[in-house]
Structure formats: C-alpha cells, structure tokens
Amino acid sequence: MSTESERLLVVCIGGLGFFMCWLLLFFGVVGDCWRVRFLCFFGEEFVVRLQVALDVVDLPSALTLAYQVSEHVDILELGTPLVKSAGIGAVSAVKAAHPDKLVFADLKTADAGELEAGLAFEAGADLVTVMGTADDDTVRGAVAAGLKYGKSVVADMITVVQGRVDRIREVAKMGVSFVEIHAGLDEQARPGYSIETLLADGREAGVPFSIAGGVGPDTIGSVREAGATVAVAGGAIYNAPDPGAAARELRKRANA
Numbered sequence: 001m002s003t004e005s006e007r008l009l010v011v012c013i014g015g016l017g018f019f020m021c022w023l024l025l026f027f028g029v030v031g032d033c034w035r036v037r038f039l040c041f042f043g044e045e046f047v048v049r050l051q052v053a054l055d056v057v058d059l060p061s062a063l064t065l066a067y068q069v070s071e072h073v074d075i076l077e078l079g080t081p082l083v084k085s086a087g088i089g090a091v092s093a094v095k096a097a098h099p100d101k102l103v104f105a106d107l108k109t110a111d112a113g114e115l116e117a118g119l120a121f122e123a124g125a126d127l128v129t130v131m132g133t134a135d136d137d138t139v140r141g142a143v144a145a146g147l148k149y150g151k152s153v154v155a156d157m158i159t160v161v162q163g164r165v166d167r168i169r170e171v172a173k174m175g176v177s178f179v180e181i182h183a184g185l186d187e188q189a190r191p192g193y194s195i196e197t198l199l200a201d202g203r204e205a206g207v208p209f210s211i212a213g214g215v216g217p218d219t220i221g222s223v224r225e226a227g228a229t230v231a232v233a234g235g236a237i238y239n240a241p242d243p244g245a246a247a248r249e250l251r252k253r254a255n256a
C-alpha cells in the first residue's frame with residue numbers, strides 16, 4: 001500500500017472513532033432528557049413534549065392510568081402524593097411497565113439533593129425534581145447525582161412568584177436540564193389564577209422550561225407558543241371520563 005493510501009486509511013479510522021465517541025456520549029452518558037432538550041432546540045423546534053402527572057395515590061391506579069395514556073405521552077410523572085403514598089418502589093414499577101417512556105419522579109426535594117435524587121435514579125427514574133427554592137447546594141447536589149447516573153434534574157419553581165425569572169436563571173446555571181414553571185394545585189384553586197403569568201416568565205427567562213399548573217386542551221397551544229420544552233398535564237387527563245382520549249387530544253393540540 002502506498003504511503004498516501006495509508007494516510008487516508010488512518011484519517012478514515014480516526015474520523016470514524018471520533019464519530020463513534022460522539023454517538024456513545026450522546027446516547028449513553030448524556031441520557032434521555034438531554035436528547036429531549038437537543039431535539040427541541042435543533043431537531044424539532046416547535047415540538048412540545050407531553051408529560052402526564054399521575055396524581056393518584058396508589059400504585060395500581062397509577063399503573064392503570066399510565067397504561068391508558070402512555071401511547072400519547074412522552075413522559076410519565078409519578079406525582080409527589082403518589083411517591084409519598086406508594087414509596088420510591090412505585091418509580092421502579094412504572095419504569096418496568098413502560099421502559100420506552102421517560103419516567104419523572106416528582107420528589108420536590110428540599111434538602112439532601114444528592115441523596116434523594118440518587119434514590120430516584122437508582123429506582124429507575126430518568127428525571128427528578130428538586131425545589132427551585134432549595135439551598136443552592138441542594139440543587140447542585142441533585143445535579144451531581146444526575147451526572148453520576150447520566151440522568152436529568154428539573155428545578156420545580158412551585159411557590160416562587162416574586163422574582164421568579166431571576167431565580168429561574170440562577171438555577172438554570174447550576175446545571176439542571178430544565179426548569180418547571182409551576183403553579184401548584186392550591187395556587188390554581190385561588191380565584192383569579194391564570195396560566196398566563198407562568199408563560200410570560202417562561203418567555204422572558206430564556207432558558208429551557210416546562211409548564212405545569214392547569215395545562216389543558218384550551219391552553220396547551222399557548223404553552224407550545226411560549227416555547228416550552230414540556231407541557232405537564234395532570235387533572236386535564238386523570239379527571240377526564242376517558243383519560244386516553246384526553247391525552248390523545250392534548251397531544252394533537254400541542255403540536256397543531
């Protein structure tokens with residue numbers, strides 16, 4: 001073989017190796033949630049992922065609901081009340097039943113971020129929440145667990161109303177995959193509640209975000225237009241007479 005062909009061969013093998021390294025990094029270490037983020041920014045700019053909040057309080061009901069809706073959603077969330085009632089083993093059960101879906105453990109961790117996030121990842125969660133109001137070291141601890149397991153951490157901004165955009169930007173810099181701009185069930189129940197304030201803060205913050213707080217068929221289009229990575233829907237699905245049909249309709253409207 002001539003020297004020129006040898007050099008070409010070395011360049012080709014080197015190039016292939018470099019490409020394989022990036023593939024491994026992308027599909028292995030970086031994890032599913034970063035793939036969602038990547039697709040949203042570079043592959044499917046206007047696609048919003050649909051996350052169902054399984055806000056029931058026992059595992060059989062959660063598994064039934066997940067079974068009814070899974071084909072229409074991207075992310076199955078174990079709501080905080082479910083994890084408190086059924087335990088972290090519920091995360092493993094939902095992941096075992098739906099290995100093709102991203103499983104989100106809504107722990108809303110307020111302290112011991114690395115320890116609690118590690119529990120969820122160990123149980124099979126792909127994403128876990130830490131409170132956006134938690135101590136910065138708690139958020140950083142959860143992120144450290146995410147890096148260790150190759151999974152993602154979401155900062156839940158529930159209860160933050162004043163100065164929300166500033167705090168969103170702060171926690172985004174701590175390495176969370178995205179920020180959940182969230183009005184909890186109690187806040188939603190107050191007269192005058194509007195999802196619009198969440199959307200406005202999402203638009204202004206300029207970091208990847210999800211929206212939770214009464215997302216339904218009438219609002220999911222605005223959630224997408226605001227630029228959200230993920231739309232979270234609980235009551236609009238589990239309170240519907242046919243949760244599967246409700247999820248299908250949300251999916252249709254999300255990307256209409």
Ligand SMILES: O=C([C@H](O)CO)[C@H](O)[C@H](O)COP(=O)(O)O
Binds near residue numbers: 106213214
């Ligand atoms: O996170 C939630 C709440 O704090 C209870 O755990 C809900 O899952 C979230 O608000 C989404 O539910 P809906 O507001 O009913 O869509």
